[in-house]
Amino acid sequence: MPYYGFYGFDMYYLVLVIPCVILAFWAQAKVKSTFNRYEQVLNVRGISGAQAAEAVLRQNGVTGVRIEWVAGKLNDHFDPRTNTIRLSSAVYSSTSVASVGVAAHEAGHAVQYAVGYFPIRLRAAIIPVTQFGSAAAFPLIILGLFMNSGIMIDIGILAFGLSTVFQLVTLPVELNASRRALAAIEEGGLLMPDEYPMAKKTLTAAAMTYVAALAVSLAQLLRLVLLFGGRGRDDR
Structure with missing residues (x-):
């Protein structure tokens, strides 16, 4: 029973x-x-998250990027529309090792845009399409079931696949931002040698959330294909 x-x-x-x-x-x-x-764990040099972000930008020759405080925790992000790094209250003025890592990561995204890193440009370009696909996928599949339209079901599966593509593109973007951040931290001496592994563990843990998100999306896509894939071909 399919x-x-x-x-x-x-x-x-x-x-x-x-x-x-x-x-x-x-x-x-x-x-x-x-x-x-x-x-x-407060870093020995007393560098705040905001200062770490500034240092990463400076090391990469990136200018014109604002660094702003935003309320919250672990909601740090770079907004390419306004060229602004927004650091949460737990990161902006904090001198913890974790804050330096997170702030440097967000600065890494700003560097990606500045140097024209292709995956992040691709991700930005496909956001509207992937958002539509994510929103339309299950309504299309359900409507296809009611109308007994295999073609509509297949279109729904393809629409969901767009959100999986977004997750697939996001993963290398995030991993690259962390790589840039850690390189800047090490080369710029932002953290002491014994503090560096702590920042790396923080960013590695964050990267796992993107790995997991991709895994969930791929698993859901495979499920939909196994349940409904080929119905359009069967109807013809």
């Missing part, structure tokens, strides 16, 4: 998606616990 997953016990969801969801929850918990741990 659509059994929508009406009863969904073995594909249990076997494919649930393990990846568990991985995602673990990754989120890991990044929070790692940040909280190294948030307690």
Whole structure:
């Protein structure tokens, strides 16, 4: 029964998606616990998150980027529309090792845009399409079921695939930003040798959240293909 997953016990969801969801929850918990741990370790040089971001930009010859404070925790980000790095209250003025790592990572994104790093440009370009695909996928699949239209179901699966493409492109973007951040921290001497591994662990934990997000998206896409794939061809 090809659509059994929508009406009863969904073995594909249990076997494919649930393990990846568990991985995602673990990754989120890991990044929070790692940040909280190294948030307690103040770096010897007394460099704040904002100063670390400025240092990374300066080392890479990037100018014209604003660094702003924003309320919250672990909601740090770079906004390419306004060329602004927004650092959370837990990072902006904090001199913790974790804050230096996070701030340097966000500065790494600013550097990516400044040097024309292709994956981040690609990600920015496909955001509107992937947002539409993510929103339209399941309505299209459900509508296809009601209308008994395999073609519409296949279009829905393809639409969901767009969100998977976004996750696929995001992963190298995030890994590269962390690589740039760690290189700048080490080369610029922002942290002492014994502090550097702590910043690296913080960024590695953060990277796992993107690995998990991609895994969930791929598992869900595979589930949809196994449940409904080929229905359009069967109808012709």
